Amino acid sequence: MSASLQAHRGAVLYFTDDPRDGDGSGQVVHHEDGLLVVEHGRVQAVGPADALLATLPADITLIDHGSDLLMPGLIDTHIHFPQTEVIGSGGRQLLDWLDDYVFAVERRFGDPAYAREVAEVFLDELLRNGTTTALVFCTVHKTSVDAFFAAAARRGLRMIAGKVLMDRNCPEYLRDTADDGARETRELIEAWHGTERLSVAITPRFAPTSTPEQLAAAGRLAAEYPSTYIHSHLAENPSEIAWVRELFPERRSYLDVYDHYGLLRERAVYAHAIHLDQTDRRRMADCGACAAHSPTSNLYLGSGLFDFDASDAAGLRFGVATDVGGGTSFSMLRTLGEAYKVAQMKGQRLTPLRAFYLATLGNARILQLQDRIGTFAPGSEADFIAVDLQATPLLARRLRACRTLSEKLLVLMTLGDERAVRQTYIGGNEAVIHDQNES
Template structure:
């Protein structure tokens, strides 16, 4: 059922509330978030109308308005935002254990070849979206396959459900099987047609999507840059510096470049609204230039660990002014859950002697993701006027979680327990534009 049709004009939700107004950073800046043990969220026509202490807001409500009581064991938060995920890889999650380039050839390309079929694309997209909702992810930036039908199938499904999503057709005209290959000309033609068909329709946005530099000729990269110049409000979505073998391959294919980032920069693909997944093996200068361009990095820890790619450097990224947010990167990533992603990101920081506090992890999965995607004026917080995409986390779901939470004293302790012990079972409800879509 569409989440757009039949929006309730006014609804109210009472429970513990948490949302962010800024980055709490490594020191848990208390001015960057609002936590209310007994809060009230008021929604009008699918948008946030008010957020504050229940005691202050309850007397202002219409007498006949029923308030949904979520109780003391449940936490209301903005929906999670996944800045990098591959919907055609849903059926190959947890495939093999090889590193990136072998994994692409052995698993990814054969699975993605099936997405020339619109019916198949719609079937996988429906399951994919269900899985996002079960895990509390309400917005994602999504790789489709090289086939235009994969984009039509995906956007068709998410539009019916009223979701805010970003997606694009992969551009890939070399170093891949014929079944997943386009040309510079056909890729540009299809991309322009898809932008015209989908970008800005309802809650949808398009992303120009070269898979990564090694699978696009210079003619195709030049074409992608030309489309980007013609459509400055469209997103750019690709991969960067994920794996040492990949980086060596880029050096071989683009001998004129001083580094991997140079390739994207040369073709006009380094700008605001650009997201590069991984960004593991960058020089200090590359991080600085990436940050200065306004582009952002999608930190994908479960994928990076599973494929043995490396560790994201949080401190170096902060020092360079590089914005980043969290991403599951399914199917290289091993879970649709942003809670599991936060837990692995925490461990990645620990392994490098760095610190990713729980408050900052939850910021990166909500407002941080919205800021990375230039959507902070629409989603990611309970700011009045924002779209009412939110989730309800139940910390009494498992006996262990309930026992651990009972022993905590502070909010940061509760959040650390949620992200370390939690998974999709903690997501009691997911709301899109104020309407429950889960259960």
């Protein structure tokens, strides 16, 4: 963490609440010429540059970002670090895609050296795209989680990750047992949870690949360690749902499987949640579980279209996620653009203001980290990005024609990608991002 006092000048944007379908009055803070003051890795103050500059010491380190947009670091609520190696594979639907591509690659993560190598590539890609926190799937190998956390700790990142639990309906070489999976997850919790800026997620892959015994063991861990996260998949694909129905005929629904085994609570995040009824959405809302909408993955694998309106009507909190490697980009900007299109296909509306809220404070709330990240509130951790609004000729040209903040954000999430992220800061320090082409 930086020990010096710094002031970053540029346009400033952050959110204080969900703007939903409104104009952001009361929920959006935007200064065309703003100042972000950082000390000891935390936000000390934020506001209009002219007003704040007069209150600061004359010898303060002032970093002028020009017309760049300063905003909290982006947050990804569902992503698979091993699937960095399969992004853009195939074109199959979910179950075939897992069998044909994913499982064979995940096998390699039993090798600690390989896991360490990919962890570095993965974190470089996150930071290059302005993502400063993520909820991450590793593999069934405990070594994959150790490698990931060690790499994240060296960079000072706030990350959440877990070992996959998978004791049936998968290749033998990726299978654990109910007892071994619980033991290794417990060891990871004791070693890493709450260390540095790291947290552990209890991570059954999805209901079909865990026996009732394993799901029950996961539920016991969740009760024993309430500050941990629960991370899995839910109602992504019709064939998957039919399979769950065959495996758990006594349960009312896919969600009810997780509920029965004690895996619905605050800090439980379920990816996709596309094919749910309102009973299930309300149940998730009542117990505090959340959904991670993954639009590029849902479109790429043909899984379906997330229902924003039904989720809002049920009070179900949801965030946005890349879901690499079923998802096709590490960029949360591109992900927001695809989420906008999903809403359009449903005849619904995702405003640009709400989209950027979801990628920052909204996703922080999903992870119950809103007092630390996703915001510029004084005392929050100074993970932020500088967005170059002139990153490409087309982006610059289009933004010059925009009259409102909402119009600008829509163009940014339509045309923006990693090229628009000029700098990523972690705890007030500019992140070091390696050029993989040089390795």
